[in-house]
Amino acid sequence: MAVLGDVATQHYCQALAAILKLRGFWPQIYEAEFDVIRQEVLNGRSGLYVHRPEAAILFHAVQALAPRFSAAADKLAFTEDVAAELESLWTRLLASGMAVVQHLFAIPIERPLGNQTPAYAESFAGAVARLNALVVERARPLGVRLVDTEWQASYFGKRVWFDERLWCQARQALSPSYLPALAKATSDVLLLGLGTMVKCVVVDLDNTLWGGVLGDDGPEGIEIGQTEVGLAFRRVQEALSELRARGVLLAICSRNHEAAVRSVLDTHPDMLLRSSDFSAIVANYGEKVTNLLAIRDRLNISFDAMVFLDDSPFEREMVRRALPSLCVPDLPEDPSSVLDALARWGLFEGLPATAEDRARTRYYADEAGRTAQRERFEGLEQYLADLGMEGEVVPFDAYTKSRVLQLVQRSNQFNLTTLRYSEAELTALAQDPGVELLCLRLKDRFGDYGIISVCIGRRNGETLSIDSWIMSCRVLGRGVEELMLGLLGGAARRLGCRRLVGRYIPTAKNALVADLYPRLGFTPVETGCDGEYARDVDSVEIPAHPIALTTPMREGA
Amino acid sequence: MNDFRERVTDIFREVFDKPALEIFDEMQAKDVEGWDSLTHITLIMALEESFGVKFTTREVMGFQNVGEMLVCLRAKLPPV
Numbered sequence: 001m002a003v004l005g006d007v008a009t010q011h012y013c014q015a016l017a018a019i020l021k022l023r024g025f026w027p028q029i030y031e032a033e034f035d036v037i038r039q040e041v042l043n044g045r046s047g048l049y050v051h052r053p054e055a056a057i058l059f060h061a062v063q064a065l066a067p068r069f070s071a072a073a074d075k076l077a078f079t080e081d082v083a084a085e086l087e088s089l090w091t092r093l094l095a096s097g098m099a100v101v102q103h104l105f106a107i108p109i110e111r112p113l114g115n116q117t118p119a120y121a122e123s124f125a126g127a128v129a130r131l132n133a134l135v136v137e138r139a140r141p142l143g144v145r146l147v148d149t150e151w152q153a154s155y156f157g158k159r160v161w162f163d164e165r166l167w168c169q170a171r172q173a174l175s176p177s178y179l180p181a182l183a184k185a186t187s188d189v190l191l192l193g194l195g196t197m198v199k200c201v202v203v204d205l206d207n208t209l210w211g212g213v214l215g216d217d218g219p220e221g222i223e224i225g226q227t228e229v230g231l232a233f234r235r236v237q238e239a240l241s242e243l244r245a246r247g248v249l250l251a252i253c254s255r256n257h258e259a260a261v262r263s264v265l266d267t268h269p270d271m272l273l274r275s276s277d278f279s280a281i282v283a284n285y286g287e288k289v290t291n292l293l294a295i296r297d298r299l300n301i302s303f304d305a306m307v308f309l310d311d312s313p314f315e316r317e318m319v320r321r322a323l324p325s326l327c328v329p330d331l332p333e334d335p336s337s338v339l340d341a342l343a344r345w346g347l348f349e350g351l352p353a354t355a356e357d358r359a360r361t362r363y364y365a366d367e368a369g370r371t372a373q374r375e376r377f378e379g380l381e382q383y384l385a386d387l388g389m390e391g392e393v394v395p396f397d398a399y400t401k402s403r404v405l406q407l408v409q410r411s412n413q414f415n416l417t418t419l420r421y422s423e424a425e426l427t428a429l430a431q432d433p434g435v436e437l438l439c440l441r442l443k444d445r446f447g448d449y450g451i452i453s454v455c456i457g458r459r460n461g462e463t464l465s466i467d468s469w470i471m472s473c474r475v476l477g478r479g480v481e482e483l484m485l486g487l488l489g490g491a492a493r494r495l496g497c498r499r500l501v502g503r504y505i506p507t508a509k510n511a512l513v514a515d516l517y518p519r520l521g522f523t524p525v526e527t528g529c530d531g532e533y534a535r536d537v538d539s540v541e542i543p544a545h546p547i548a549l550t551t552p553m554r555e556g557a
Numbered sequence: 558m559n560d561f562r563e564r565v566t567d568i569f570r571e572v573f574d575k576p577a578l579e580i581f582d583e584m585q586a587k588d589v590e591g592w593d594s595l596t597h598i599t600l601i602m603a604l605e606e607s608f609g610v611k612f613t614t615r616e617v618m619g620f621q622n623v624g625e626m627l628v629c630l631r632a633k634l635p636p637v
Contacts, residue, residue: 010595165614170598 001190002030002048002098004037005059007173012059015183023187028053034171035064041089055099055190057147058089061173062105062128075122083134090144100144101189104132106153106174109162145189152182155343188349198327198347200301201243202292204310205254205261205283209237209273211335214256214264225270232335237272239339243348244277249299251280253291253308258283288315289322307347384478384546387444391483391547394439394451396430403451404439407470412509414471416502416516421456421468434459436491440484442475442547449475453484457491457500464492464537466502469516479546485520489540497537504531561634565627568607572600582624604630 003009003016013031020027030051032040037058040048048056065082072078090100107128111117120126132150139146153161156178166172174182206213210233211223223230224237244250250273254261261283265275275281280298282291288310296303303326310316316328332341342348394400401423409420421429430437436457442449453471457464466488471480485500492500502517504510518524522533542549562580570578573591586592592600604626605611610633620626 008595011599165611165617166598168614169617170594172598176602 001027001055002053003057004032004040006035006064007061008171015179019183019187041092056093057101059103062108063167069124079127079131087138102144103147103149106150109158147186147189192349197350198307199305200249202251202253202308207311219264236338249279251295252278254283255285256283389444389547390550392441392550394441396437404454407454411470413512415510416469416513417505418507419468438487453480459495462497463499463501464497482543483547486542489537492537501534568603572603580623584623
């Protein structure tokens with residue numbers, strides 16, 4: 001790489017080389033002479049082009065800009081002139097195949113207009129602020145990467161970051177105390193896209209995402225949002241939420257009951273991050289290392305692209321020893337210091353998410369869901385049994401009408417025929433003695449899901465034709481389909497039918513149920529329309545598990 | 558005072574990366590290999606940090622040799 005500056009860059013180059021080596025890269029640095037940026041870039045035979053670097057770092061300092069500004073006759077045109085000149089340098093460097101890294105300018109501390117200074121482009125500080133904005137604007141379409149020098153100076157404090165003595169004596173742009181941080185920032189920019197980007201933040205929960213211990217304090221006892229400590233954690237959640245919005249995946253690795261975690265995430269009124277914000281939730285009482293391995297496998301992201309945040313020094317150390325490539329920073333003890341630490345660590349160098357990235361985030365989430373289901377499969381029966389599900393067949397009446405209508409008119413995925421009946425039509429169907437309109441409501445220990453499935457069966461001689469079968473997708477995989485089949489069987493017997501006939505009409509959105517009938521023991525009807533399936537009523541029974549029926553079926557005989 | 562001189566010598570040795578370097582009052586930049594404008598700044602900063610003092614720009618520019626530098630530095634320290 002090449003470093004070109006209108007400041008003394010020797011210390012800067014040393015710091016940059018050191019930090020890059022610490023990060024596993026051994027750079028060859030071509031350091032141009034002091035203040036010859038233009039000559040090096042514009043002269044095709046300069047040392048710069050002989051060295052043929054992959055990247056050129058342009059370190060223009062605000063101090064070097066000052067004399068030019070005071071000499072400029074047109075203060076308003078100044079920013080435009082400087083930006084145009086920088087752009088011409090970039091274009092030339094990019095044309096010879098180099099990546100370009102440009103330092104932004106630290107806005108100076110002089111304020112000739114007091115508090116009004118930033119408002120006036122005629123002031124140097126105002127001009128530099130405008131220049132930074134212009135540089136940002138023009139750099140983006142060209143792919144020029146920026147080092148946010150202004151942030152560095154502000155974060156550490158300009159009163160100490162700038163060192164006027166060293167500028168005057170040695171053309172040092174900043175106090176050497178802050179050079180390592182600036183070099184680290186430059187290395188972040190240089191390494192962007194070299195596979196070291198953090199793609200996932202894995203968080204512990206108790207005293208990391210909220211105050212207190214969920215298992216001990218209960219969902220009402222943990223601190224999030226309302227209390228002083230709760231506000232600090234809420235701010236941490238806000239920071240994580242912004243990372244997620246820009247494409248960094250979030251995952252949970254915590255010693256807790258998963259069901260309790262999901263419940264508190266989704267029902268706590270002051271929780272900002274909900275379970276849907278996490279691409280993987282691994283909460284159990286097993287080893288963190290094992291669980292982190294599971295998260296890695298589920299998200300298919302290597303540990304060097306992950307950060308693990310945990311308040312417990314014990315856990316952090318154990319994870320560091322077992323998984324050395326995983327970044328496990330020391331989380332400050334006081335949650336109100338976490339935002340500062342996150343800013344200081346600078347772990348999240350990256351570009352905003354593209355549409356493609358967002359699609360990938362969804363893919364990860366889907367894949368995580370699928371894996372989670374597979375993993376849980378062995379224990380699924382027990383899990384469902386523990387849910388204490390209760391099903392209730394409810395009548396189609398004034399209380400249930402609107403929800404049933406909503407299911408019939410809006411459901412797309414678990415909808416076998418997608419017949420959209422109007423309210424009047426449904427009311428007529430409900431009164432027809434040859435029609436069974438089944439509405440099923442579901443509860444479990446997490447709450448009441450309301451009416452989640454609707455079926456319409458029409459008597460047709462000895463056949464009960466399943467005209468419509470609709471279910472809410474959020475109760476997939478809980479045995480609701482099997483229960484509904486049992487209910488249909490009961491209805492058929494009551495109406496004197498011996499056979500159930502169902503039909504699947506494919507749409508763009510209902511592939512989910514393409515194999516529902518075969519799955520439930522139906523066989524294709526050979527002489528019927530396409531997509532028709534039949535099953536004898538005799539063998540159909542209402543399953544006793546995992547959903548307990550709370551309304552006795554109105555069996556006819 | 559010997560303590561002081563030893564401390565300064567150690568700093569010189571570290572800055573110029575010469576473990577056997579001995580300093581003397583008449584010593585100038587030309588007497589030490591690698592004493593350029595960059596190591597000069599490093600030396601000043603190292604002395605400032607070690608002794609907790611600050612040199613003014615005029616002082617730094619005015620040093621003619623190591624002896625003058627030490628006199629200036631010594632004057633900034635509390636009396637022994």
